[in-house]
Amino acid sequence: MNNGNDNTKPGAARSRNFIEELIDEDLRAGRYEGRVHTRFPPEPNGYLHIGHAKSICLNFGLAAQYGGQCNLRFDDTNPTKEEEEYVQSIMQDVRWLGFDWGDRLFFASDYFEQLHAWAVQLIKALKAYVCDLTAEQTREYRGTLTRPGRESPYRNRSVQENLDLFDRMRRGEFPDGSRTLRAKVDMAHANMNMRDPVLYRILHATHHRTGDAWCIYPMYDFTHGQSDSIERITHSICTLEFEDHRPLYDWFLEQLDIYRPRQIEFARLDLTYTVMSKRKLLELVEGGYVSGWDDPRMPTLSGLRRRGYTPEAIRNFCERIGVAKFNSTVDIALLEHCIREDLNQHAPRAMAVLRPLKVVIENYPEGQVEWLDAVNNPEEPAAGTRKVPFSRVLYLEQDDFREEPPPKYYRLSPGREVRLRYGYFITCTSVVKSAAGEVVELRCTYDPATRGGDAPDGRKVKATLHWVSAEHALSAEARLYDHLFSKPDPSEVASPGAGGADQSRDREGAGGVSHDATVDAACQRQGPRPSDGGEAGYERATAPGAGGSGPSHRFQPVEGGSGSSQPADGAVSRGTQASSSVPSCLRASEPRDYKSNLNPHSLEVVSTCFVEPSLRGAAVGSRYQFERLGYFCVDPDSSPERLVFNRTVTLKDAWAKIEKKG
């Protein structure tokens, strides 16, 4: 099910998306011997993100749905950008998402010899030639979108000469960039891809799998289609930008007279409040705006995993967003809805106080401790109960007390009675303030008759608060995340005149010959072009292993604390304010770009939290609902002595809405 229609009607067949309709059509027509065989073809040049998850779910999902198979194939044709680390991370992420490629793990590099033979075949058929034009000349000869190109002066070399030259290219006789092997198609073709595209380039680079066996490497266009053909893929599902390449792939397959899969293009995923382009993600990592590829604010699968997202939630999300050919942007609220839905069902509850306010129950016996029963998961009775300690001194959430309660605020305030979850009814009798006049401690009384949370006399309270026993609580750190960007569309830069660098990048192309906008030129110095990459392709990270630990980024967390009441005992620690060094690519040019929309409040570190003692020893990666606060996941930065929690997502907060409206 991947769209809302009929989703909730049991028994009703859900409508099929356009890809399924095309497949059904093929099946009905008896094509491909009734097989459905797909593949997920990433380039190992970076980490997978949720946009890839859409493609993975689609390809593996379709295969499963039609009783077919799905391969995992790495399109590793560019040794200068690819690394083994990425291969490993990609396999881990696909597995984590819940998919199994069985024994069908392939690499385009395994086909290099075959691809080379096919190149030779084309040369012999006078369909390919060795070209001595430089990169710049090649670009000039190619023409423009509205003007045909000119034929290369090397276009009509003899088969013999081409064979000889191509062979010497392979032997390493020529330096990088000195020659290419190009297809002989049509320099006047309206489709730029058909204007004698490059098939092979000289690259004296070590490949992560083939080592130094080759110094010429096939281009993606000369590799992808044939790889699908070799693997007998029936349906090559890819993203929209490859529609223009389909005629070329078909041309190759036809010239070579080999098996031809059917390519179907769909729109890639875009999400509000984040960026999906690998170039930008890489920039955030390298610029220190985030702690690494797995920073919990990143839309990467490793980031989402660390944040506490479950594979189930992500898969469900991918089903709900549907598949179409229209470039659209999904509201990140849907992703958040999916993870809440999953975690509400499965995450055990616990009590934790993020910003502690000390409370003394004056009529509660000194030294007494009661272990009260608490429900582990109201959505899952089988999860049972646990004991939580209650004592004279507790911590409450600072937000749960207001000396002067506004209308509709029905938590604790002087003279008011509320319930402590699974505990007692308490009434606030007085307030202790610091010299500065801030509330530092509350004095309350409890009603012994309300043990467990029920009043025998039927008395009602408006609020139930979470709490923690001061003596028994474990101290912990919480990292509270918000959207990475403060605007739904991060590329929307309100920079007048010159226009945002980001915009200029997005707009260029139609008529602009200057492909390198100043800012991008500055930003891409280390290599990457300002492109968003292919269906799986993204510029690689120069520093594999950049995935850091902890929020030690230049893009600073906002200070902790609500700014209202002062924590008792200095309870709330402030996020460390590190020096904010400006990334080089920003220094190089003034124009603002998407990075100026980074949300300064995307991370708030609260280092003196208290959690109930049952959480002692919680495993890294385990998820909990901290009652009334949200879902949290134990971060790898945790140590046996001190837990660190990432807030995956907050609970829906009706009060926050009321308060916001004023």
Place this chain on the structure above:
RNA sequence: UGGGCUGUGGUGCAAUCGGUAGCACGUCUGACUCUGGAUCAGAAGGUUCUAGGUUCGAGUCCUAGCAGCCCAGCCA
């Protein structure tokens, strides 16, 4: 003034391939509640890009426009 693709409530998708626009998220009400969570009930919100045309009937077909996205890497 090259080529390819796409336009349905705020957002993402549907509409049995001509039969009178539906689902989800979001938003707003109300009920219930030992999480202001969850759950339940309900509401608002669409000239289906525009203009013509065919038809008893058009989101679906035809014509002409308009708008958006992609393509000029020896990236994928």
